[in-house]
Amino acid sequence: MTVTAERPAELTPRRPDRGPGSRADGWVRRAPLLPALVFTIIVTQLPFLFTIYYSLQSWNLVRPGSRQFVGIDNYILVFTDSQFRQVALNTVLLTAGSVLFSLILGLLFALLLDRAFLGRGFIRTLLITPFLITPVAAALLWKTVLFDPTYGLINFVLSPFGVGATDWISTFPLTSVMVALVWQWTPFMMLLILAGLQSQPHDVLEAARVDGATSWGVFREVTIPHLRRFIELGIVLGAIYLINTFDAIYMMTQGGPGTASANLPFYIYQRAFLGFDIGQSAAMGVVVVVATIIVATFALRLIFRSFSGGEET
Amino acid sequence: MAAPTTTERPATPSTQDLAPARKGRVGASLLTVLAWIVGIGFFFPILWMVLTAFKQEADAYTTPPKLFFTPTLDQFRAVFDAGIGPYLLNSLFATVVSTILVLVLATPAAFAVSLRPVKKVQDVLFFFISTKMLPVVAAIVPIYVVVNDIGMLDNIWTLIVLYTAMNLPIAVWMMRSFFQEVPKELLEAASMDGASTARSLREVVLPVISPGMAATALICVIFAWNEFFFAVNLTAARAATVPVFLVGFITSEGLYFAKLCAAATLAALPVVIAGWIAQNKLVQGLSFGAVK
Structure with a gap:
């Protein structure tokens, strides 16, 4: 004003x-x-x-009267807790892996959909559905109907390739969770990148073609730079949503075996609601918040940049 | 299942007599077929879930899996007998009430950061969005303690308050992007005609933003319906929602695929429909309006 x-x-x-x-x-x-x-x-x-x-x-809820001020002791415990380090690593792996793979798949799907063809709207509707489905229901679906060692669809599909009755969830717990997450998040990346593809300046594309550029040349020189902003946005938004993953782990593995597939939200939940250790879980919460703020700072800069005009420097 | 375009004439392997346009057509047909395969393949787990929900348990446990079977509604009946009803009602109540509250709070707020902006718009927007970036798990402990202290555990209103707070930032950002699409001239014309702010809002702005408002509502519905973390930690028998019901189901009925699938289908159906309706605005909501 x-x-x-x-x-x-x-x-x-x-x-x-x-x-x-x-x-x-x-x-x-x-x-x-x-x-x-x-x-x-x-x-x-x-x-x-x-x-x-x-x-x-x-402060432990099951030991009434235990509550007392201890300064930074909880934080010292958090950083010397080898399980916490393992779980922090899992969180990074799970978040980064899910974001990366759903981004790659999402890019491929978006490229497939970025042209007029018969039934395009229908296929797009099918492709976004895994993202809409209740995460708890999706995790349930993967745990039972798809990943079941004996009757699961995955093992049936893979049986011609000599894969026996593999118990995917016990053998590869973190990867199994990641597969379910990638399935759910690919549509998000696809929609984001598709929005990017469709906002390409047509005159530039035309001009490049008239100048005799090959399709691959146009893609590399015009499309990829234009998509950069959308891909960055997909990475940070995906990371923000996926770092909070809880439902899939709760339903599929309960963080196990041991802490092999636990991430920070699940571990903190365990400490708070199964261990009743309020002080410890609060300290871990603070650590997670600080870590998230670092990621979020990038995210916010990016989102504000996306808002302040289309093609910024 | 193949797209009709491929049926015209099989592509001959010799490339000499093919004009470039012809070659492009064949390539395009292949891409179309690929898109269909990818789309159906990606959707297949959901299709399988719905199919399994209509099977008898005996048909659900076969190797190889059965594609053709006599459909039955027995599993849905069993899920209702297992008591999904109250959970569905809880979910419905929490979702609808929180979404209404979100719209009531977010619409004026979005107006105040777009058409008639306060000072420090950027700070306000920054604040709203930053609340979405802080992990909920870091807040659950004090929320649990406070809710427990005031005797609001296992109360649906607790979930409503939390879901409202969860969706409010998204709604403010989304609604803001819709307010910004209102043509300035319309507003100016209205105020020149001597219309009061309230009247110009009602008669000029509201019709323009109402599709956006509907999309915002649908996205809030999806998030509220699907929410699990607060529901599982703060509710028990009385106020639990559908996702919590599914958890109980997997522990007690772990070995009944068809029944599980029927329960999962019922749980997912409302949001899948909401999402299909809102699909064009989905990205806008999830990217806080950054992408249209």
């Missing part, structure tokens, strides 16, 4: 009482925003303050 700058000089620099830029106007503008803002602050921000507070205490 720069209206005040244009006001005649004889006005006092004090805010005007009425009209744009006045104090009253400020509140009129703010009023519609406040309910949402206050609600969000209370429900989403206050808990984090409590998390920090709890993380400085030794």
Whole structure:
């Protein structure tokens, strides 16, 4: 709001009482925003303050009276906990792997759909469905009907290739979870990249073709640079959503065997709701938040850049 | 299943007599077939789930798996007998009420960051989006403690409040991107005609943004219906939602594929339909409006 700058000089620099830029106007503008803002602050921000507070205490729910202030002891325990390190590594592997593979598949699918053909809308609808389906139901589907060693569809499909009755979930727990996640998240990447492909400037594509560029040349020189922003956005958004993966692990492996397929959300859940260790799990929560803030800083920069005009530098 | 374009004439292997256009057509047909194979293959697990839901258990456990069988509704009946009803109602209630609350809160807020902006719009938007990036697992412990202290465990309203907070940032961002599509001239014309803000909102802005509002609502519905983490940690017998029901199902009925599939189909059906309707706006919602 720069209206005040244009006001005649004889006005006092004090805010005007009425009209744009006045104090009253400020509140009129703010009023519609406040309910949402206050609600969000209370429900989403206050808990984090409590998390920090709890993380400085030794507090186990099954030992009443054990609650006491212990400073940074919980954090020392977190960083010396070898299981925590294993689980942190799992989180990185699971998030990065799922994002990467769903991005590659999503790119291929998007390229297939980026042309007019018979039944295109129908195929697109089929392809997005795994993303819509309730994650718990999807995990259930993978655990039983698809990955079952004896009656599972996967082993049946692979049986001509000499794969016996493999128990995928026990043998490769983390990979199995990742397969289910990639299946669910590929449609998201596909839609994002498809939106990118379809927003390509047609005149540039035309010009490149007229200049005699090959399809591959056009793809490499025009499409890939244009898609870059969408791919980056897919990576950060995918990472933000996938780092919170809980449903698939809970349903398919319960983090096991041991902690082989546990990620940080699942491990913290175990500590809090099965171990009742409030202090420890709060400290881990804080560590996860700090790690996420680092990722999110990139994400936010990217999203704001995406908003401030199409083709930025 | 092959696309009709391929049936015209089989492509001859000799390339000499083929004009480039012809070659392009053959390539295009192959890509079409590939797209169909990929689409159906990718969707197949869901198709299989729905098919299995209509099988008798004996038909669900065969090697090789059975594609043809006599369909039955027995499994759906069994799922309802196992008591999915109250869970469906809980899910429905939590989803609908939280989505209404989200729209009631987000629409004015989006207005205040778009058409009639407050100062520091960027900061406000930044705040909203940052709440989506903090992992919920870091908040669950204090939420559990507080909810327990005020006696709101296993209460559907607890979920409603949390789902509203979960979807509000997405809705504000999405609605903002729809408000921005309202032509400025329309608003100016309305205010010149002496229309009050409320009236111009109702008569000028609302018709323009209502499709966007519907899409926002559908995306909130999908997220609220599918939510599991809060539901499993904060509810028990009374307020539990459908995803929690599925968990109970896998532990007690672990060996009954057909029944599991019927339960999973029932759980997923509402959101799949919502998502199919909203599919054109799905990316916009999930990317916080960054991609149209």
